[in-house]
Amino acid sequence: MKELMEQIQELMEEMNKENMLESMEEMEMGDKELEMELDRLMELFKTLEVEQEMQEMVEKLEELAEEQEGLAEETEKQEDTNEELEEKQEDINEEFDKLQEKMEELEKKNEELERPKDMGDEPxxxxxxxxxxxxxxQEQLEKQQNKKASKSQKKAAEKMKKMAQSMQNSMQSGEMEQMEEDMQALRQLLENLVGLSFEQEDLMANLDESTVNTPVYVGLVQQQYKLKDDFGLIKDSLQALAKRVFQIESFVVEKVSEVDDNLEKGLELLEERQKPQAADNQQRTMKNVNDLALMLSEVMEQMQQQMSSMMSGSQMCNKPGGAGGKPGSVPMDKISQGQKQLNEQMQQMKDGMKKGKGGPGSKEFAKMAARQAALRKALRDLKKQGQEKGQGGQELQQILDQMDKIETELVNKNLTNEMMKRQEEILTRLLEAEKADRQRKFDNKRKAETAMQQERKIPPSMEEYLKKREAELELYKTVNPSLRPYYKILVEEYINQLKED
Known part of the structure; x- marks a missing residue:
């Protein structure tokens, strides 16, 4: 900020009006970013402060409950004089009074949060x-009614414990519910961002083919305004989410400002009919949107890990495509069926291109590639299952390699006759593998009637090779980084569809 101020001062002295205004705009953008970040950090700080004070309140209640329980036993056994018991009770009462004052302050702080915490039932x-x-x-001790006093003390201690437990449970359940809600919001933001990126890419292609002095061009500029408005909604949602999710760091806010800036400048240039210059800003917009989607995808992964640890190792959601044979795996016949449907979809698009209907857009290619990725992942899991049982997986590996190539072609937006031939080969080999799998199950059943089947283990050297090979064939290795968040969403959806069909 200081450097910008010095630069503005120099420009004012030189009376370079155009450059001076540009620098002042940059400073204004910096102020806006700073204000957004301060607002976000302030809300996060308030939230963390409330959470910390709630935890301290729980601990203090538990501590006082223990003291009160101990005093109840002393009172019942009359181990000390009544004066000493009264003095100890008075100390506890004073501590509790302080706790009440803190609770009132805490409730006020909590109410000031944009999303107040659940503090239990009317604390x-x-x-x-x-x-x-x-x-x-206290009164009963003064009257030397020690038995009654002991009962009252025990009741107070029990209620303190109950209140502490209630607050603790509310904090934990509230945090889990909030995280689940934030995860859903984050997922929706990711989908919206990737959708906006695809729309921006298609719009750029259409603008490139248009002439500036035509109604078509005007309509395309209006579409760019709509994309700007759409991003405004995304930005508002993201800013609200960033105040609750500490994993969304400041660079995300900065990236949002960059998108805003490029959208604004791009529209100004489009209005001035300066297509080449506007295309540069549109390209920057798309890149920043994709970067933003990647950042949020990483945030989602961090939140998933956090939720997983909070749930003592149980996963937040059912992850698709577990090891074959385990609950949730996709059977071979479903994979074959899914591959057949994908082939038909690709053929329809190919036929449409021949008839002059135009080729599929980036989003359609991404969907097909993600569907192929889902099928590949499901098949890879079945292959792993077979290897664990000592069954060879060479045939399946060859199919996986072919699927991998098809996926790469789709990511690169290719749809050729050669690809369609390879897809038919994949389907044929899948059907053969399905038939072999059925035969193997039948043979195993017959063998089981006469003898226990001896388990075969993979040799250590082969197992090491397979692990390396599996690492090389990671699901997203061929995917353009800008598409990875979209892939994660689509692949999960397609695998779930395969299981449900």
């Missing part, structure tokens, strides 16, 4: 109820 009323028991015990 103030619960504390008033506990306070009554504490006052009763």
């Amino acid at each position: 103030s009323e619960e504390m008033e109820d506990i306070e009554q028991d504490l006052d009763d015990s």
